Amino acid sequence: MTSSPAEPQGLRERKKARTRAAIQRHALRLFRERGYAATTVDQIAAAAEISPSTFFRYFPTKEATVLYDALDPLMVEAALAQPAELSLMGALRATLREVYERMPEDAWQDERDRQLLVFNEPELRAPMLEQYGDGIDLLADLAARRVGRSATDFEVRNWAGAVVGVVLAAFYTAGGDPDRLLHSLDDAFAHLEAGLPL
The missing domain is CATH 1.10.357.10 (Tetracycline Repressor, domain 2)
Structure with a gap:
């Protein structure tokens, strides 16, 4: 019984890690293709198929996608x-x-x-x-x-x-x-x- 709550938490954490990795991967690809300065958060969010507000739940800034x-x-x-x-x-x-x-x-x-x-x-x-x-x-x-x-x-x-x-x-x-x-x-x-x- 005590292990049940831990399982969804583990699943949530894994899903968050996958989403963070996907956002970072799209950001790095766009930076490589368009240049760091020319790439916007909106473009990264669109490439990752998420909203800008979701982007900011994972990374506080564009810079953070590289520093993570x-x-x-x-x-x-x-x-x-x-x-x-x-x-x-x-x-x-x-x-x-x-x-x-x-x-x-x-x-x-x-x-x-x-x-x-x-x-x-x-x-x-x-x-x-x-x-x-x-x-x-x-x-x-x-x-x-x-x-x-x-x-x-x-x-x-x-x-x-x-x-x-x-x-x-x-x-x-x-x-x-x-x-x-x-x-x-x-x-x-x-x-x-x-x-x-x-």
Whole structure:
């Protein structure tokens, strides 16, 4: 009896996730075809066959369709499932490989489009940089769970900040090429794990 209410909630959440993904996919396609600045929320809503008011229930702005990272929940799930004997960086590198290997080609194409758009649109770079603060919180929480410390612990947050720093460096090293990004990230994580020797 107690499981019955949870099932519709799970179904609702899955339906919302599918709708959010569809809106983002149409937005990325339109941005690629027409350009980011020339594409309107009304055009995205029409392409996704929803009303503008429905669009705003999923994304507060046009910009948010690009900044939303659908990989975050997958990364968290995969990170929490990594074997306990792996180091923090080892678990992070394994998580990255696992998620990217499991991604269907169309989802990887969407992610490529999203990353290229962020790299090439100056209007999107500043808000993306602001999101790195959220990344520190997310990584600190994951690290804290693995090592049995508080997510507010100085060393835990310092580690999370270092990871975000090398992610940012890898993003720019890849030069906006999403196919190079995975390799750049793995190299960046290996360098961080080695203590950032010069």
